[in-house]
Amino acid sequence: MPSVEDFQNYSIELGEKVSGWAQSPAFYAQVGAILIAVIAAHFAARSVSRRVAVFRDEPGEGPLLTLRKGLFATRDLLFALITIFFLAIAIEVTNAVVGTAWLVRLAQSAGVVFLLYTAINRFITHPIVRLLCLWVGIPVATLQVFGWFDETANFLDGLSIHVGNIRLSIYFLIKSIIAGAILFWLGRISNTAGKSAIRSQESIDLPTRELFVKLFEIALFVLIFFLLLQVLGLDLTALTVFGGALGVGLGFGLQQIASNFISGIIILLERSLKVGDYIELEDGKAGILKELNMRSSALETFDGKEIMVPNEKFITTQFTNWTHADSRQRYEVEFSVAYDTDLHKVPPAIEAAVSKHPKVLQEPEKPDCELRGFGDSGVEFAVEFWVDGLDDGPNKFSSDVLFLVWDALKENDIEIPFPQREVRLKEDSPKLKVTRKGTEGQPS
Secondary structure (H helix, E strand, C coil): CCCHHHHHHHHHHHHHHHHHHHCCHHHHHHHHHHHHHHHHHHHHHHHHHHHCHHHHCCCCCCCCHHHHHHHHHHHHHHHHHHHHHHHHHHHHHHHHHHCCCHHHHHHHHHHHHHHHHHHHHHHCCCHHHHHHHHHHHHHHHHHHHCCCHHHHHHHHHHCEEEECCEEEEHHHHHHHHHHHHHHHHHHHHHHHHHHHHHHCCCCCCHHHHHHHHHHHHHHHHHHHHHHHHHHHCCCHHHHHHHHHHHHHHHHHHCHHHHHHHHHHHHHHHHCCCCCCCEEEECCCCEEEEEEECCCEEEEECCCCCEEEEECCHHHHCCEEECCCCCCEEEEEEEEEECCCCCHHHHHHHHHHHHHCCCCEECCCCCCEEEEEEECCCCEEEEEEEEEECCCCCCCCHHHHHHHHHHHHHHHCCCCCCCCCCCCCCCCCCCCCCCCCECCCCCEC
């Protein structure tokens, strides 16, 4: 670490340099060249923006619209570009006149950084990419164009600690964070694009597509991990002890996550579930399987909610897959008729009415009306019917069939009974006569 005496010596040396610059005609010549270049670039950029049609008028319609819009967007970079060009001329002039141009070169380097900053603000719209460019790209570019990058990197690399055989420095940690963030951000984008591309292959059946999606996701992040190790220049043999300890920690601390991950692979391989199936869990929760993720699966209910279910639950507990092999379902609706009804007329009338529904199937079984019992208020019937789909969400099969039953009963003058109760009032009991016994045993 630099001492106080080093800072004092550096301050004295810097003061002598500044004093020497103040007395040097070459220094003022370079300052003048820089000012002339910047002022000339300002007026030149204004002139080009006003006189060249590509930069003056924003394109609306016509041929090569994308190209013309791109050229129009670069009008914000004109000043920085022309400044760098004029400073390059100033470097040659000052070298020829005063024999040095170090200050003009620094100004040109600052112009390059300014150009990069302007381009980032003008063309990069993604907030994460813009933030990364501004807080990582600009500092690195600044150090590079001024020639300070190697010195800064060596200084940060000198600030280090040793953990066993592994040497960790500030420079290594910064590089790890930046490289890891960039690689895993690119990995997430690639993962989304890759899964969309795989799922769009309609020639492959849905379970196989989901299996390929899972395998692609695993392979991609494993590849990114090894790429990160290569970028950081880590020796894999030095990580064996750390990897063994990490494996033990994962075995105990993350066994639930590992179990869910393996369960997801098993589900995809045995194809007991697929995206689009209607799943009813053991606790009564149900929904359409929307996505099989690495750790959990998402069930979307008909009221718009999503239930996140750990993959392990599909392996260790019982669940009902309503649409695994066949999307056809059988439902039934119940109704009652009055006791004075001709019961033999009810089944044919109801079966004919239910069969008129466009979504009621005739296979594997036609609508079937059955006598279920004799209730307190009426005779109980139920009609069973098959449909292709679920009786919820956009489909209202039970409701439609109940309307058909209502209409059929009305058309055939069949009465739907109200609850009946028989109330009997008993006659009043004889009143009790209370007497008091007298002295002679007679009532008094």
